[in-house]
Amino acid sequence: MMFEQCVDQGGDEARCAMAAREELDRCVKEHCAPPKPPSCADRCDEVAAHVFDACTSKLDAPRLCEHVARWVLEHCNQKCVPSEKPCVCPAIFDPVCGADGNIYSNACEADCAGVGLGDPGQCEGDDSDSDSHDGDSDSHDGDSDSHHGGH
Numbered sequence: 001m002m003f004e005q006c007v008d009q010g011g012d013e014a015r016c017a018m019a020a021r022e023e024l025d026r027c028v029k030e031h032c033a034p035p036k037p038p039s040c041a042d043r044c045d046e047v048a049a050h051v052f053d054a055c056t057s058k059l060d061a062p063r064l065c066e067h068v069a070r071w072v073l074e075h076c077n078q079k080c081v082p083s084e085k086p087c088v089c090p091a092i093f094d095p096v097c098g099a100d101g102n103i104y105s106n107a108c109e110a111d112c113a114g115v116g117l118g119d120p121g122q123c124e125g126d127d128s129d130s131d132s133h134d135g136d137s138d139s140h141d142g143d144s145d146s147h148h149g150g151h
Helices: 003-008 013-031 040-058 062-078 107-112 126-150
Strands: none
Touching: 003 013, 040 062
């Protein structure tokens, strides 16, 4: 009940004020959600709209301005990719084969790309890597042989 209606019907002003406050509190709790901060996409929309408005106020080229605003929106939204935390990997070169058949600098880089680890033979160039490793092991065997030969 509204305060004025309560008083008009002969209610005490203090009681009517208390009832009005209680009704307002109930209404706010039931129907009013606290405002949410704008999302990243909402902010991108605002920036793109501002770019479009600024462009059209300076140029008589709405199609060009629309193109520029869409470019701004697209690039802004790319930065809005939902992520709990940024993906940061150590600068360690320890190549791994990803499940997609590509070679990544290290397992962290593959994980950040959303790719699991694949079988080592799945990536191109693995044969050359394994050949070079075989060559290294042969040279070690040769060193071992010469060391054994010295005994």
